Amino acid sequence: MAKRASFDDKLAAIRRLRDQTGPEPGDVPALRKALGDRSNFVVAAAAEVAGAWRLAEVAADLEAAFARFLIDPIKDDKLCRAKLAVVQALEKLEHPRAEVFEKAAAHVQMEPAWGPPVDTAPPLRAAGLIGLTRIDTPGLGAALVDALLDPARDVRSAAASCLGAIGSDAAALVLRFKCRIGDDEPEVLSEALRALLAIAPDDHMPFVREFLDARDENRCEAAALAMGNARFPQALGPLLDRFQTANSQTVRETLLLAVAMLRASAAIDALLDLVADDSEATARAAMDALKIHKHDPKLVERLADVVARAGSPTLQARFAQDFPPPARPDLIL
Structure with missing residues (x-):
């Protein structure tokens, strides 16, 4: 009689599949078997592979797994691991059926915790909303409006993003x-x-x-990051204007981060000019904003030149700390 695979053996087998670019003979049946496993860890790992491989032929198996883990979710699927992985996999497959996404968007899972029970399903509800938006189901607008009032921040953010889509x-x-x-x-x-x-x-x-010009710091920072995330080039002027009038160092740093997030050449030029500013606080804030581009060798080279010309030991030390040269592969033991 063949030895039954242990939990660790099952996970190891799925991890091996994850390292492949696609299925080989015998892999799809093995993946189907894993999606039918009782362990939510195993099912979650198998669903991740199914999504990565875009295996539309296992969509029914994914749906069945989701339904199975809804029966006794707190006992069988803590933290919604399997259900979330299934929904994310179906989204990668551009699955056309709305049923799983509808149930995901409505699911609340109150799990025991120190103190009051905690809802562990917000990421699942958010993923469900994304799927419903892609399918464009009847009643979608009402569902998204309701989700804007969800107790969970992640769900409200997802609803706003879906309305934008x-x-x-x-x-x-x-x-x-x-x-x-x-x-x-x-x-x-x-x-x-x-x-x-x-x-x-x-x-x-x-x-x-x-909102950018508001006195309330939270509103100002929210608007700045919205502009940066939108990568709207015309936002550069308003962001720099607001930087000149902002009194809070935290707000000034957020404004410059938003400038860096624009990823436009004019925005990078403006930040490099600020690194050369007479105010060391302004120069440090601009350099901090540029850290999101520290893997761009051309930018780092330009920044190194600006810092060298500024002649500030503090800035030079900050540059050495935040923009270290990449390790040479031939020196890695």
Whole structure:
């Protein structure tokens, strides 16, 4: 009698599949068997492989796994590991059936914790909303409006992003209303503002600028990051103007980070000019913003030249710490 594979053996077998670029003979049946396993860890790993390989032929197996882990979810699928992996895999497959996504978008899973029970399903609800938006199911608008009031920040952010993807006038009006009433989490407000810029940047830029120019630091930072995430080149001027009037060092740093996020050549040039500024605080903030581009050798070379010409030992030490030269492969033991 063949020895039954242990939990570790099953996971190891799936990890081997993960290292492949696609299925080899016998891999699809093995993956189907793994998707039928009772362990949510095994199913989650198998679903990840199915999504990576774009295996549409196992979509029914993924749906069956999702339904199975809904029966006793707290006992069988803590933290929604399997269900989330299944939904993400179906999204990669561009699965056309809405049923799993609808159930995912509505699922709440209150699990025991120190103190009150904790809902572990927000990432699952967010993933469900993304799938429903792609399919464009009937009643989608109402579902997204309701999700803007979800207790979980991740779900509210996903709803705002999905409304931006819809891109209709009605979606824009909902997003504007959400921005007006605000949110306890700046990340949600920022995503709603970014979604507006995604719908029609020229039309909604004046509205977003209202938040950028606000005295409230959270609103200002939310708008700045929305502009940066939208990569809207015309945002460079407003961001730099607001930088000149901002008093809070935290806000000034966020504004320069948003400039760096634009990834436009004019934005990079502006930050390099600020590194050469007489104010060392401004120079440090600009250098910190440029750290998101530290893997760009041409930019690092330009920054090194600016820092050298500035002649500040503090900036030179900061540059050496934050922009170390890449390790030479021939020197790695």
